[in-house]
Amino acid sequence: MKFSANLGFLWADRPLPDAIRAAAKAGFDAVECHWPYAVPAAEVKAALNETGLPMLGLNTVRGDVEAGENGLAALPGREADARASIDEAIAYGRDIGAGKVHVMAGFAEGPEAEAVFLANLRHACAAAAPHGMSILIEPLNRYDAPGYFLTTTDQARGLIEAAGAPNLKLMFDCYHVQLMEGDLTHRLQALLPLIGHIQFASVPDRGAPDHGEVSFAHVFEVIEGLGWMAPLGAEYKPTGPTDDSLGWLASFR
Template structure:
C-alpha cells in the first residue's frame, strides 16, 4: 500500500520544496498540497524531480479568505473568478506534473448553486482533459465547513453523473465521510468506480491515526481488497512535529 503526504498539514511549517524533501525522507510515495501558489512552480517541480515524487493534486483558490470564503465554483455571479481560479490551478498543476485539481465549491445552496457548479465543473473537466488531468470534488462535513455546498457522497455522485465526463471524480476523504455519513467500508466498495483519490485522518479530531473512532487497519485492508493501488492521502493535523506522528506509517511498512 502506498501513501501520499498532504503538505497542507504535514510539515506545514516548511517551505513547500523543503516539505516535499521531508516527505521523501520519511518514506512517503507521493505528495499533495492545498494552495501552493505563493511558491514558484519551477521550485516545486525541481523538488519533485530531486525526490522522484509525484504531486497528486492541489486545490483551486478559496477566494477572499479574509471574508471567510472557501471556494468559488458554486457561487452564482462569480463565474469569471471561479474559472480564473480553475485556469490557474490547472496551469500550475500542469507545470509541476500534478495529476488532479480539486475544484472547491464554496459556501452556497439551492438549485442556482447546483447549476453554477455543474457548468464550472464541465469547464474545468474540459480544460483539465487537455493536460491529461483529473478534476476532483470533495464533500466537506458540516462541522468544519458549515454552509459548504457539497456535503455528501450521494450529492457528489449526482454531480459527477450530471457533468458526464470521464475525468471528474470523487475525492473520498474518510474523515469527512465518517462525520457526515459513516459506513466507510461499504461506501468505499459502492463508490469505487467514482473515486479519484482517498484521504484519511482520525475522527473526530482530524489527528494522527493512533487515536479516534476509526479502525484504519481494517479500512486499509478493505481498500486493498478493492485493488485500489493509488497512494492514499495522509491529510491529518499533526499534534506535534510531523516526524513524531508517523508511527502508523512505520507500522505499515513493517
C-alpha cells in the same frame, strides 16, 4: 499500501520545497498540497525531481479568505473568478506534473448554486482533459465547514453523473465521510468507480490515523482488497512536529 503526504497539514511550517524533501526522507510515496501558488512552480518541480516523488494534486484557491470564502465554483455571480481559479490550478498542476485538481465549491446552497457548480465543473473537465488531468470534488463535513455546498457522497455522485465528464471524480476523504455518513467500507465499495483519490485522518480530532473511532487498519485492508493501487492521502493535523506523528506509517504498510 502506498501513502501520500498532504503538505497542507504535514510539515506545514516549512517552505513547500523543503516539505517535499521531508516527505521523501520520511518514506512517503507521493505528496499532495492545498494552495501552492505563492511558490514558483519551477521550485516545486525541482524538489519533486530531486526526490522522485510525484505531486498527486492541488486545490483551486479559496477566494477572499478574510471575507470567509472557501471556494468559488458554486457561487452565483462569481463564475469569472471561479473559472480563473480553475485555469490557474490546471496551469500550475501541469507545470509541476500533478494529475488532479480539487475544485472547491464554496459556501452556497440551492438550485442556482448547483447549476453554477455544474457549469464550472464542465469547464474544468474540458480544460483539464488535454493535459490528462482529472478534476476532483470533495464533500466536506458540516462541523468544520458549515454552509459548504457539497456535503455528502450521494450529492457528489449526482453531480458527477449530471456533469457527464469521464475525468470528473470523487475525492473520498474518510474523515469527512465518517463525520457525515459513516459506513466507510461499504461506501468505498459502492463508490469505487467514481473515486479519484482517497484521504484519511482520525475521527473526530483529525489527527494521525492511529487512534479514534475508525480502525484504519481495517479500512486500509478493505481498500487494498478492492484493488486500489494509488497512494492514500494522509491529510491530518499533527499535534506537534510532523516527524513525531509518523509512527503509524511503518505499521500500516
